[in-house]
Amino acid sequence: MSEEEKLLKEAKKLPWEDRLLHKNWKVRNEANIDLASLCDSITDPKDPRLREIAPFLKKAVADSNAPVQEKALDALIAFLKAADADAGRYAKEVCDAIVAKCLTGRPKTVEKAQAAFMLWVELEAVDVFLDSMEKAIKNKVAKAVVPAIDVMFQALSEFGAKVVPPKRILKMLPELFDHQDQNVRASSKGLTLELCRWIGKDPVKSILFEKMRDTMKKELEAELVNVTGTAKPSRKIRSEQDKEPEPESISEAAGPGAVEESVADTPVEIDEYELVDPVDILTPLEKSGFWDGVKATKWSERKEAVAELSKLASTKKIAPGDFTEVCRTLKKLVTDVNIAVAVEAIQAIGNLARGLRTHFSGSSRFLLPVLLEKLKEKKPTLTESLTQTLQAMHKSGCLNLADIVEDVKTATKNKVPLVRSLTLNWVTFCIETSNKAIVLKVHKDYVPICMECLNDGTPDVRDAAFSALTAVAKSVGMRPLERSLEKLDDVRKKKLSEMIAGTGSSVAGATSSAAVKSSGGGVSSTEASESSFVRKSAASMLSGKRPVSAAPANKKGASVKSGNNKKVDGAGRMETAKLSETPEDIEPAEMGLEEIESRLGSLIQADVISQLKSAVWKERLEAISSLKQQVEGLQDLDKSVEILVYLLCALPGWNEKNVQVQQQVIEVITYLASSATKFPKKCVVLCLLGISERVADMKTRVHAMKCLTTFSEAVGPGFVFERLYKIMKEHKNPKVLSEGLLWMVSAIDDFGVSLLKLKDLIEFCKDTGLQSSAAATRNATIKVLGALHKFVGPDIKAFLTDVKPALLSALDVEYQKNPFEGTSAAPKKTVRASESTSVSVGGLDSLPREDISGKITPTLLKSLESPDWKVRLESIEAVNKILEEANKRIQPTGTGELFGALRGRLYDSNKNLVMATLTTIGNIASAMGPAVEKASKGILSDILKCLSDNKKHMRESTLSTLDAWNAVVHFDKMVPYITSALTDTKIGAEGRKDLFDWSTRQLSGLSEFPDAVHLLKQAATAMMDKSSDVRKAADGCIAEILRVSGQETIEKNLKDIQGPALALILERVKPYGSFQEFVEPPKGGSIGLSSKTNTKVAKSTSNGVTKHGNRTVTSRVIPAKGLKSDTMLPVQGISVQPQALLNVKDSIKEERERMVRRTKFEELRVEQIQELENDMMKYFREDLHRRLLSTDFKKQVDGLEMLQKALPSIGKEIIEVLDILLRWFVLQLCKSNTTCLLKVLEFLRELFDYLKGEAYSLSEAEAAIFLPCLIEKLGHNIEKVREKMRELTKQIVQVYSAAKSYSYILDGLRSKNNRTRIECADLVGFFIDHHGAEISGQLKSLQIVASLTAERDGEIRKAALNTLATGYKILGEDIWRYVGKLTDAQKSMLDDRFKWKVREMEKRGEGRPGEARAALRRSVRENGPDVAEQSYEVSQSISRSIFSGNNFVQPDLDMERHLMPRALGVSGPTNWNEALDIISCGSPEQSVEGMKVVCHELTQATNDPEGSLMDELMKDADRLVSCLANKVAKTFDFSLTGASSRSCKYVLNTLMQTFQNKRLAHAVKENTLDNLITELLLWLLDERVPQMDDGSQLLKALNVLMLKILDNADRTSSFVVLINLLRPLDPSRWPSPATNETLAARNQKFSDLVVKCLIKLTKVLQSTIYDVDLDRILQSIHVYLQELGMEEIRRRAGADDKPLRMVKTVLHELVKLRGAAIKGHLSLVPIDMKPPPIILAYIDLNLETLAAARMLTSTGPGQTHWGDSGVNNPAPATNSADAQLKQELAAIFKKIGDKQTCTIGLYELYRITQLYPKVDIFAQLQNASEAFRTYIRDGLAQMEKNAAAGRTPSSVPIATPPPASSPEFAPLSPVQTNSLNGSKSLSTKPEPTNFNLPPTVVRAPENVLADHRNERFISGVTSGTLDAIRERMKSMQLAAAGGNIDEYAARPLMSVNDNLNAGHSTQSRALDPHPGMGNPAQGGVLPMDEKALSGLQARMERLKSGGSLEPL
Secondary structure (H helix, E strand, C coil): CCHHHHHHHHHCCCCHHHHHCCCCHHHHHHHHHHHHHHHHHCCCCCCHHHHHHHHHHHHHHCCCCHHHHHHHHHHHHHHHHHCCHHHHHHHHHHHHHHHHHCCCCCHHHHHHHHHHHHHHHHCCCHHHHHHHHHHHCCCCCHHHHHHHHHHHHHHHHHHCCCCCCHHHHHHHHHHHHCCCCHHHHHHHHHHHHHHHHHHCHHHHHHHHHHHCCHHHHHHHHHHHCCCCCCCCCCCCCHHHHHHCCCHHHHHHCCCHHHHHHHHHHCCCCCCHHHHCCCECCHHHHHHCCHHHHHCCCCHHHHHHHHHHHHHHHCCCCECCCCCHHHHHHHHHHHCCCCHHHHHHHHHHHHHHHHHHHHHHHHHHHHHHHHHHHHCCCCCHHHHHHHHHHHHHHHHCCCCCCCCCHHHHHHHHCCCCHHHHHHHHHHHHHHHHHCCHHHHHHHHHHHHHHHHHHCCCCCHHHHHHHHHHHHHHHHHHCCHHHHHHHHHCCHHHHHHHHHHHHHHHHHHHHHHHHHHHHHHHHHHHHHHHHHHHHHCCCHHHHCCCCCCCCCHHHHHHHHHHHHHHHHHHHHHHHHHHHHHCCCCCCCCCCCCCHHHHHHHHCCCCCHHHHHHHCCCCHHHHHHHHHHHHHHHHHCCCCCCCHHHHHHHHHHHHHCCCCCHHHHHHHHHHHHHHHHHCCCCCHHHHHHHHHHHHHHHHCCCCHHHHHHHHHHHHHHHCHHHHHHHHHHHHHHCCCHHHHHHHHHHHHHHHHHHCCCCCCHHHHHHHHHHHHCCCCCHHHHHHHHHHHHHHHHHHHHHHHHHHCCCCHHHHHHHHHHHHHCCCCHHHCCCCCCCCCHHHHHHCCCHHHCCCCECCCCCCCHHHHHHCCCCCHHHHHHHHHHHHHHHHHCCCCECCCCCHHHHHHHHHHCCCCCHHHHHHHHHHHHHHHHHHHHHHHHHCCCHHHHHHHHHHCCCHHHHHHHHHHHHHHHHHCCHHHHHHHHHHHHCCCCCCHHHHHHHHHHHHHHHHCCCCCHHHHHHHHHHHHHCCCCCHHHHHHHHHHHHHHHHHHCHHHHHHHHHHCCCHHHHHHHHHHHHHCCCHHHCCCCHHHCCCCCCHHHHHHHHHCCCCCCCCHHHHHHHHCCCCHHHCHHHHCCHHHHHHCCCCCECCCCCCHHHHHHCCCCCCCCCCCHHHHHHHHHHHHHHECHHHHHHHCCCCHHHHHHHHHHHHHHCCCCHHHHHHCHHHHHHHHHHHHCCCCHHHHHHHHHHHHHHHHHHHHCCCCCCHHHHHHHHHHHHHHHHCCCHHHHHHHHHHHHHHCCCCCHHHHHHHHHHHCCCCCHHHHHHHHHHHHHHHHHCCCCCHHHHHHHHHHHHHHHCCCHHHHHHHHHHHHHHHHHHHHHHHHCCCCCCHHHHHHHHHHHHHHHHHHHHHCCCCCCHHHHHHHHHHHHHCHHHHHHHHHHHHHHHHHHHCCCCCCCCCHHHHHHHHHHHHHCCCCCCHHHHHHHHHHCCHHHHHHHHHHHHHHHHHHHHCCCCHHHHHHHHCHHHHHHHHHHHHHHHHHHHHCCCCCHHHHHHHHHHHHHHHCHHHHHCCCHHHHHHHHHHHHHHHHCCCHHHCCCHHHHHHHHHHHHHHHHHHCCHHHHHHHHHHHCCCCCHHHCCCCCCCCCHHHHHHHHHHHHHHHHHHHHHCHHHHHHHCCHHHHHHHHHHHHHHHHHHHHHHHHHCCCHHHHHHHHHHHHHHHHHHHHHHHHCCCCCCCCCCCCHHHHHHHHHHHHHHHCCCCCCCCCCCCCCCCCCCCCCCCCCHHHHHHHHHHHHHHHHHHHCCCCHHHHHHHHHHHHHHCCCCCHHHHHCCCCHHHHHHHHHHHHHHHHHHHCCCCHHHCCCCCCCCCCCCCCCCCCHHHHCCCCCCCCCCCCCCCCCCCCCCCCCCCCCCCCCCCCCCCCCCCCCHHHHHHHHHHHHHHHHHHHCCCHHHHHCCCCECCCCCCCCCCCCCCCECCCCCCCCCCCCCCCCCCCHHHCCHHHHHHHHHHCCCCCCCC
16 A cells, blocks of 8 residues: 555544645545535434534635645535535635635636535525625636626526525626626626516616716617516525425426416516615705705795705615705795796605605605695696606605595695696595505595595596596495495496496406416516526626527517518508509519410511520520511510510520520610610519529620610619619529629619619618628629719718728728719719609708608607606607617708707706707707708707806817708808807807807808808907907907908998907908098097097197097098007107106096995906996007007007006006006906016006005005905916915005905905915915904904815815914914804814914914913003003004095004004904994994994093094094994994894994084095985985884984084085985995885985985075085086086976976075175186086076065176176176175275285285276275285286296285285385295196186095195194194294295295195195294194185185195
8 A cells, every 4th residue: 555545544534624624635635525425415404514514614615726626615515505504604704715716716616616606595695695796806807707797697597686685786786897807897797687687677777877888888778678578586595495395296286376386486576766775865965055045035046955955866765864854944945936946846855755765754744735735836837746746755655545535635625626636636646556455444535535526516626536436446346436326426427337347448458468468478587597597607698699599589570570561562662653643563464475475476477486495595596686686677666565575584584594695685675675665664573683683694794784774764773773672682692782783883873863762772782782791792882882972972971870890991982982072973864764753762962851750759848848857868869869760861840849849958957968959959950951940940049058158068069069050051041140149248258269269160161251241240349358268269250251251341341340349350451451441430539549639639629528620630540551559659659759658637537436336356348348448548648558458468568668667757647547557457367368467466566666655545446446356366376476466465455454455355265266265364364463453353254264174175274274373373362252163173173273383482482372462451451541542542543544534544564563462452442443443344233332432432522621632533533424424334234134223323323423513523524424414315215214123213313413414514515415416326325226116216205305405504504604615516506507408407497306496596595695796706617618607697597586686786788708797898887786896895905904814815806807807996995005005016916927827826925914904014025926835836727817627527536635625724734734734834934034034935845745636636735824924822823714705715725725626
């Protein structure tokens, strides 16, 4: 015995574990064999030996030796066969081992492993099996994956879906579909098909198809056709096998048992609901903003919110949750007033019911009553959605018949018949879909309800009740109805019985048919199960990889089909026969030889016929030659044609073997066909088979082909082709087919395609020719199709899409050989038979078009409108399928409704559906051809609207559709639609750009196209678009338009284009010809084509309106070369330009700014760009605006450099047009050119530095123009640009208040651009760190920053955390008060960052966070007033610089930083400035705290005996009232939302306290007063105020406050403001639109209120006449009257207009009080204008009227001009006029005699001499001393010199007091008349006799330096600098006393605020103090009492004090 044998023998004694794990493989092998034998011998599954063996199986099957492993698997199989379900405990480890080690082994090993898996399944270890399969399919080796799929396939096919849960397999499949190995993919397809057999196709499609690629979908769709019947398990699990009876008992129970078994084995259809995983929709619903959306006031927002819920709920299975609140909300929305919202809510309920099923039962019962009640609505959409939802609730099991009884009872008693009928219809549905047991339970409840409804008065309700009773009878039989039927009358009983009987028969029929169907199904399923029992591979399910088991059925089907085809052919023939005029017998009758001979008679010689019968070929040849000669000699051939053809077919016949005889026969037949007048078709039929066979023979081919051609000439090629198809198709000789096809090629070439049925020919080629296995046949077919291509063109390709790729490429080559010739491809031969033309089918329209109207069914159209997007998508695909079936060649018939339905889909909410619709419309257009233009009913406009989408894919789909449209419809038909689309504002920049590019492409393919000119206007307008892409695209389009349109066409249409667009077109037009003579430029050179001459003309006009001469000048200045902007003015020529860069003479900045409103940033619209360009052309020099408006960025940079160089010298002008420049900068910031952008930012930096140096502050309007854009663009994608913008934003704080800038930055935190939000978050940190004091009232904004810490973007979170850390450094722990509610994660992040900040501060030695603030608090507590006072002073200085109403500020940043910790540290306002800060920027509630402080300060100032506090407060009075005026609207709006009116009361009370003090009231500026009065009057009129909290008290307070303002405010300002308010108010000023009032009605009420206020002021005018500036009031009256114009005044006078009447009243009162002296107060009215101002006529009229009433004396009748006087008139003046003039002169002499008013008196006297030159002044001074007269004479001479030098009264020298009054002074000598003030007037247009402002200046600027007209100080400067001025004046007086006047005369004394206000003021601001006057004790200048001054004196005083005139 060898050692090996010994070893094996010894090993057998070892335990199983040692043997199975032995190191010798042979020992292990033997052990496995013995183990298998042992298991086979065990019969009891509970045998203990099995438990002993089981633990070792895991390692045994994992053996590394392949033969041992195989034996181990044998042992495992034996073990599993012997064991029972208890062995399942070892399944996991064993299965895992098999998966790891066995599936990649030998094929036999794999097979055994699969068998082991199947046994585990049999032992019910299915879950373990599927777990191991999940691991197996993830194996990287594809070889291991395929067996795993196969074993799952086997388990499913053998055990069925009950044992192997499909749900687990469905989850595994998606990742297999995309496997890289094709075998894995094929197996996964097979497994999918097997699943379809078990659970149905639809569930598998809906679950898996979404996760497949399109190619796999198509492949599976094709395979699914082969999946028929239902599957049946062929194997049972072990426990069921044990229950089976013995085989003997089966035969005994063969009868009924078999039936029962078959019923039991019928597979139950698996519900798709059970196969899918539940989806949680509550969480995403919360995130989607559903709860906010459903509460929105806009219906569209509510609808979107519910649609989101509906979309989420449309999932197949919803995870259960708490839907209570959702259902409550839906219940409200079902009754929503908007039907769209209600429908959406009802659909959402239906989706929830389908997705939740029984989990929705409680909610369903809750919602049911409101749904049934809603059935009363008649809208079809609503009714349909309700019906679907109610049915879904029952069908899903949410409700059963027992649950709804009470609700149904209530609904059937509803007063609306529609509710009753539809409820019963729903009950009928519920009964029909419920099982019998439920109906038996509840029929007692429902039958009485239905019986009662049978008596209803509405037919629909009765019918519904009948239907319900019928459903009950159908379900449970007639017994429940018997008693009820007895109660019915005969008519109703009969009707019900008939309905029940009718249903019964139909039910029976249906049952029987179902039975037949099921029996058939049973057979097929049996077959299927038998076949599947053999299959082991999943891939075997695929076609081509398995034998087709259903072949017999297919054959049967094929035979049926052929039979049908025959019938169709027959019918076709009949139709063709009907078409011809005389029906012809086509089919030949059988005729014997004898009959032929007898019919021939003597036509042919007998010997010829006998020779034809000879067996000798030569005789036959001789006979046929003789026959040919005889036939050719026949005279009347037509009668004999048919019998001769019969003869030749019989003798020698087509079976003739001799080639020569054959040739002669064919020639005879050809002669007959060509010679006969009418060759019968039956003769063709007789010959065709034989001729086609001769074609196949090389020797007879030529003759045969010629014969076929002759046949075609005789009867038409269509008939020949049609008969040949069948012959060639069925012939056994392949050459018959191939050569016949070659003849067809020649026939097509000869005859064309007009007489052929192309569809039949193409189908023949496709189905027979191209499918042939013979290469010759395929090649011949390709040539046929190539020949067709020559005639029909590329359209033929649509019929050949399903041909193999190789053939398609061969076809393409053939197409190239036969290019499409169209109409030029004329046929070479014609058809003789006239009737054959009626066969024409194709015609010149090439391929046939199919009528698809029958396929466009109502169901399809309805599905296109379905609420389910999947159904809509399927419908769109169905339309595409119809087009495919029609070979993409359709007729327009019946497509109108289809286009209507597709139009609706272009506005679908699902964008993918819109793209699919666009593709479909393009396909329809291609398929329909030119007819689509009329059939589509204007759908092209809807297609173009899709370009408004911002998604690129959508726009590309639209352009593809346009391409398809343009291919069939000429471009000129599309131009109107394109023109309309380009003007559509909804189409964005991308859409317009794409449309221009597309149009350019179309035009580029045309040589001449005049209609293109219609696009010119839109393209020209687009050249000024803010988007550079649009401009570029429009530029290209214009080039093509000009090329294809022609010169004449452009000339005609150029007049329609205006403005800058015209200039751009003219530039482009030059290459195509000069058109300037055709263009008449607008007046004033609005195109911008001006010159030096043009400028002079513009200057020479008085009111800024160009005179007539300008037209000729401008028209001359349009040279052909001068149109380009770069050639107009070269850069080097800038220095020699005589005209200033900026012409601000006529600029009215306030008017422009008044229209600006602060809004969210939006890129400039086209009309805004147009307005900007017009403004730039108006105020910028021509070369400058041309450069800045150029489309070339280099020229723009040149323009900026011009401005940059000139900035220091034209700074004042730039400030005047700053708003225009800022708008241009905004335009540039929105563009993409980096070079220009960097230059803009560089210039802006210098500009803001300049503004800072000039102490200029941006106005609100300027900030509103520029800041939103700058903040939005902070997130630029280029780092360098971002950095410059960041620095610029920080720099802006120097020229605009930090508090206001901060609010814009907060807006930026809400931007959609992440980078913008990051930058803004950083800037918030910067502002807290550097400007904390100023933004202390806005710290709640940190909530927004804190919310950014929850963003996904890490950079945003980082920026937010850094900012909050900065806040923590300043505020310390107080920061938590401002950050709002945060999640735990956010708090944790903040804690970490704050700890880091603490460490950083400690490293830098900055102390602890908030430490400075705490220290300040302590010092304030301990030290009290000292620290408070110090900090108050600092705060005051900063506040003055930041919040001043002035535009000129000089903030001290160091002081701001010093103050910041204190300001932030103290909670609530501690002083006046902080209070104003909070009032300005805080919320209404917060501002109350600020107003408390203000009221306290006002009370203290009022009680201050010294008045110093009041002096301080007066400085801020205007600022305070401005803040409060702005706060009025905010507080009232806040209270209208339902809040308390506390803040309203506080703001009104604070205003009342302010205006109770006359000094404070007088310090309020006119602009502020205007704003306040307007606001108060508007709220007095607001109808909502009485409904507010304490509304009546608020109205009373508003009234009292208004009266107080009229009493105490400056009366001049009040008059001016109220007169201005008589104009119609801007609609945007109203707090809210009135509900039912027009704008005119509201303005009328407002005007009435203003009139009442004016009446109050006018009543007391007599006592206050010296308190008002009459010049200002008369100016405002003048402006009001001029704006109305005479025509409007006359119209209003007739209508008794109150505002006009009030103005006249005020004027009347003034004239009455001042008499003729009123004419001396017209200094601000341009009395020299032509025509004269209207106010002059009214003054004259009043003077005459009052004189007539003896209230004053009128002037003489001869006075016709205002420059004349009574004295100057040749007519003698009246005594009264002389007396009045004497009074005036006396008053003036009195002023001259007064020290304080001597200069003014002299000036007034000078004016009198100018106005009344003939008056002898010195006649009035007869009693005066000679010295006094000399003084006056010298003074008048000096005044005349001053006027000639252009000096105004502000620069008039200080006159020495007159000797009459002050004898100690010597008379004024010329030597002493040098001006103390050397500064000259800045007025560029001196008017020695009239000091009028330009008449265009209508309103006062909002940013004036200070309002000096009411101040009582001669200096007129702000009181903040009064002390400094007094000191300066003291030193001047001392110097004057010391004889140093000359020194001071040489040095001008300038006001502190000596800068011009935005370029408007044209007067000098120099002080002109009188050194010799004033109180010596005080050393300054005493206040001057304006009561002693006339209006002219008041104006002189303002000029002298350095204040700028403030025009209305």
